[in-house]
Amino acid sequence: MAYYFSEPSRTFGEYLLVPGYSSSECVPDRVSLKTPLVKYRKGQEECPLSMNIPMVSAIMQSVSGEKLAIALAKQGGISFIYGSQSIQSEADMVRRVKAYKKGFVTSDSNLPPEATLGDVLDLKVRTGHSTVAITDDGTAHGKLLGLVASRDYRLSRMSPDLKVTEFMTPLEKLVTAPATTSLHDCNDIIWDNKINTLPLLDEQGHLQYMVFRKDYDSHKENVNELLDANKSYVVGAGINTRDYAERVPALVEAGVDVLCIDSSEGFSEWQSRTLSWIREHYGDKVKVGAGNVVDREGFLFLAKAGADFVKIGIGGGSICITRETKGIGRGQATAVIEVAKARDEYYEQTGIYIPICSDGGIVHDYHITLALAMGADFVMLGRYFARFDESPTNKLRVGGNYVKEYWGEGSNRARNWQRYDLGGAQKLSFEEGVDSYVPYAGPLADGVQTTLYKVRSTMCNCGALSIEELQQKARLTVVSSTSIVEGGSHDVILKNSPNN
Ligand SMILES: NC(=O)C1=CN([C@@H]2O[C@H](COP(=O)(O)OP(=O)(O)OC[C@H]3O[C@@H](n4cnc5c(N)ncnc54)[C@H](O)[C@@H]3O)[C@@H](O)[C@H]2O)C=CC1
Ligand SMILES: O=c1[nH]c(=O)c2[nH+]cn([C@@H]3O[C@H](COP(=O)(O)O)[C@@H](O)[C@H]3O)c2[nH]1
Ligand SMILES: [K+]
Numbered sequence: 208m209a210y211y212f213s214e215p216s217r218t219f220g221e222y223l224l225v226p227g228y229s230s231s232e233c234v235p236d237r238v239s240l241k242t243p244l245v246k247y248r249k250g251q252e253e254c255p256l257s258m259n260i261p262m263v264s265a266i267m268q269s270v271s272g273e274k275l276a277i278a279l280a281k282q283g284g285i286s287f288i289y290g291s292q293s294i295q296s297e298a299d300m301v302r303r304v305k306a307y308k309k310g311f312v313t314s315d316s317n318l319p320p321e322a323t324l325g326d327v328l329d330l331k332v333r334t335g336h337s338t339v340a341i342t343d344d345g346t347a348h349g350k351l352l353g354l355v356a357s358r359d360y361r362l363s364r365m366s367p368d369l370k371v372t373e374f375m376t377p378l379e380k381l382v383t384a385p386a387t388t389s390l391h392d393c394n395d396i397i398w399d400n401k402i403n404t405l406p407l408l409d410e411q412g413h414l415q416y417m418v419f420r421k422d423y424d425s426h427k428e429n430v431n432e433l434l435d436a437n438k439s440y441v442v443g444a445g446i447n448t449r450d451y452a453e454r455v456p457a458l459v460e461a462g463v464d465v466l467c468i469d470s471s472e473g474f475s476e477w478q479s480r481t482l483s484w485i486r487e488h489y490g491d492k493v494k495v496g497a498g499n500v501v502d503r504e505g506f507l508f509l510a511k512a513g514a515d516f517v518k519i520g521i522g523g524g525s526i527c528i529t530r531e532t533k534g535i536g537r538g539q540a541t542a543v544i545e546v547a548k549a550r551d552e553y554y555e556q557t558g559i560y561i562p563i564c565s566d567g568g569i570v571h572d573y574h575i576t577l578a579l580a581m582g583a584d585f586v587m588l589g590r591y592f593a594r595f596d597e598s599p600t601n602k603l604r605v606g607g608n609y610v611k612e613y614w615g616e617g618s619n620r621a622r623n624w625q626r627y628d629l630g631g632a633q634k635l636s637f638e639e640g641v642d643s644y645v646p647y648a649g650p651l652a653d654g655v656q657t658t659l660y661k662v663r664s665t666m667c668n669c670g671a672l673s674i675e676e677l678q679q680k681a682r683l684t685v686v687s688s689t690s691i692v693e694g695g696s697h698d699v700i701l702k703n704s705p706n707n
Pocket of ligand 3: 522523525526527528
């Protein structure tokens with residue numbers, strides 16, 4: 208007979224925290240959000256890799272590219288660069304994050320000499336940047352031919368068909384510097400020459416970086432930034448259960464700090480084979496998370512198979528339609544609560560603490576606090592990060608509002624690069640994710656800081672100065688559907704309602 212779980216499957220929106228005593232010591236600025244990322248003997252040793260904030264970005268094409276990885280590491284979290292791309296390009300992304308030097312920007316607005324003023328304007332909308340590098344091949348590291356800035360064109364006087372070579376500032380009139388110049392010297396050159404942008408070139412004249420006058424302030428230290436021993440930003444990468452024998456060595460060689468097997472379903476022989484292969488070839492040196500699971504058995508399976516952390520969540524993501532297409536999944540809150548219990552038991556029995564990650568389904572900032580209170584050590588977010596400037600997708604104007612594109616890894620759009628074959632030649636013929644827009648939300652730093660200020664404030668309401676303390680002290684209640692209505696604004700006429 209089939210097994211029936213006695214509890215219904217619940218999600219974050221069905222829970223609230225009941226405040227506990229807060230002393231006057233308990234203020235948001237004193238709350239630490241430091242959290243472990245990989246397994247360790249808690250109480251006996253330091254966690255070998257921890258984060259300063261409990262947030263990682265989803266292993267998705269529309270979320271975790273190199274720019275987002277850098278922006279998130281600056282805030283103290285980690286991105287997992289998406290694995291749905293060739294091994295070479297994923298490793299290159301990791302390499303570029305590791306090679307990133309503060310203040311040195313890889314140009315994201317580049318055009319070839321054949322481009323027109325119209326192309327410049329289109330690009331400006333997409334990237335939000337007004338300085339465009341003109342390179343021989345239109346890439347960020349092509350031979351630099353000139354720069355186009357807003358002062359180079361006058362829309363009222365010039366045709367959109369005009370070639371960029373007609374109005375760009377050509378290389379011979381630009382101030383440039385060798386790629387080896389220090390940031391300090393770059394800033395001096397910018398001031399001395401009264402310029403806004405300094406392109407840095409290698410010996411062959413290929414563009415390497417740009418240094419911008421307006422970034423000067425942001426070069427200062429970020430208190431939470433997550434750096435490795437060489438002062439490079441920490442970065443993760445997604446892997447799959449097929450090409451790991453080639454992908455893992457390439458990522459390790461590129462300097463990746465942590466890997467994660469990316470799958471909708473981790474309770475499988477494929478994942479234990481992948482983990483065994485990594486342990487066989489790298490011992491404990493290479494850190495790797497696995498998942499996703501939604502119950503005790505799934506967690507214990509991956510714990511015993513050697514996972515450094517375990518990811519929880521099937522079908523709760525904003526772009527997920529796995530529950531609808533395949534009928535598998537579990538309410539995210541119930542899944543986190545059960546897995547956290549299994550993790551704690553495993554720790555009691557073995558002395559090994561395996562961090563767990565709640566992946567997907569975070570809609571409101573307080574859902575992060577709930578996930579942590581329920582026992583998650585950190586959360587993985589897709590939709591949340593896709594909204595920011597630094598996500599790799601286009602920014603568009605739709606119906607008078609700015610939006611960014613966001614698509615699921617199980618959508619046809621993501622799968623186009625082809626890794627789907629159900630154990631052979633037969634192709635998977637249904638989509639498990641959608642292609643969508645999300646409201647544009649500005650720079651990541653502002654968004655993350657606001658979100659985490661709320662998390663810290665709620666932790667103070669619960670009398671907790673650390674995530675561990677929150678997990679011990681939190682008191683949670685299931686809310687009735689009527690009390691959810693009570694929780695929103697109600698029985699008032701909203702001043703900014705479109706109906707007024
Ligand atoms: N968290 C979630 O709820 C969901 C996430 N996704 C995302 O979509 C993407 C794809 O996920 P999946 O479809 O689960 O990918 P997957 O690669 O884990 O599995 C696809 C299919 O291939 C099979 N398979 C795996 N390794 C194999 C091997 N070595 N040889 C033969 N067959 C093998 C699996 O059993 C499965 O049927 C991931 O990025 C995942 O995160 C998709 C659906 C739901
Ligand atoms: O059913 C699915 N079909 C998909 O195409 C898909 N793509 C990503 N994911 C999962 O969703 C998580 C991100 O969720 P959020 O947008 O809610 O943060 C991610 O971290 C994944 O776990 C998918 N699930
Ligand atoms: K969903």
